[in-house]
Amino acid sequence: MSTSLQEIHGRLVAGIECLASSDEWRAMLEVSARFHRYSFNNQLLIYLQCPEATRVAGYRAWQRLGRQVRKGEHGLQILAPRRKRVSVEVEDEQGDVERVEVLTGFRVVHVFDVSQTDGDELADVRPRRLAGEVDEQLIDALARRVADEGFTLRREAMACSARNGYADFARRLVVLREGLSGAQSAKTLIHELAHVLLHRETDLSQREVAEVEAESVAFVASSVLGLDTSDYSFPYVARWSDGDAELVAATAERVIAAARDLLASVGAEDEASSTRE
Secondary structure, three states: OOOOHHHHHHHHHHHHHHHHOOHHHHHHHHHHHOOOOOOHHHHHHHHHHOOOOOOEEOHHHHHHOOEEEOOOOOOEEEEEEEEEEEEEEOOOOOOOEEEEEEEEEEEEEEEEEHHHEEEOOOOOOOOOOOOOOOOHHHHHHHHHHHHHOOOEEEEEOOOOOOOOEEEEOOOOEEEEEOOOOHHHHHHHHHHHHHHHHHHOOOOHHHHHHHHHHHHHHHHHHHHHOOOOOHHHHHHHHHHHHOOOHHHHHHOHHHHHHHHHHHHHHOOOHHHHHHOOO
16 A cells, blocks of 8 residues: 555654754754854855865864864954943933944954864754665656756756755756755655745745745655655755644645646646545
């Protein structure tokens, strides 16, 4: 008896519940909270100095995380804001004065990549790109569906980004990262097509739900096509849902409908219909 799409989606929900309750997940969130979120300009500066950098932090921050920068390592220069507190009159009847913080400029500070440090292992429950290849006919069928939706498929190097792909509604583009394996390319294409199907007319101020839906479609459809995306999809969905399995479960109807639509469009009508409840 074939597994239903609902059951596949249920496996995703169960996986999020299990991951979000694990010690590894909690440890990763604690570590992530201690890493700075860098601006695009600083990300570019880091890339230009160390293209292979993955996780960077200051000298003291690494010590707090149980790691030590190795002697002789050169820091990566980035820009940190310089601020000072000034007195500002508040426009009210009392004429109060309030102390506020204002930006006065920038200063150069140094950060180090994890590869420049030794010490405790860091919790790492992040999406892992899929290895392996798939039948080129699947990629071709997904590419045709992109074209059918009025979008152009393009591959880009994305040197300064960790993204595997994106959908640009304004320019009607679906972009894939160059160099992905066939399996990762197929999964990413399904993810971006899910955005095209579900979110073209959606206010993406609720990006969290949109990303949960798109990757859930990728997981469900990929499972039917014989691709196990658990190591990528579970951490991805967990991060965007903040580990809220109920939020993931609430997307089931839209996710399953989109997955069934995409499966049919790539010639998997039999698989889509055999998993219909």
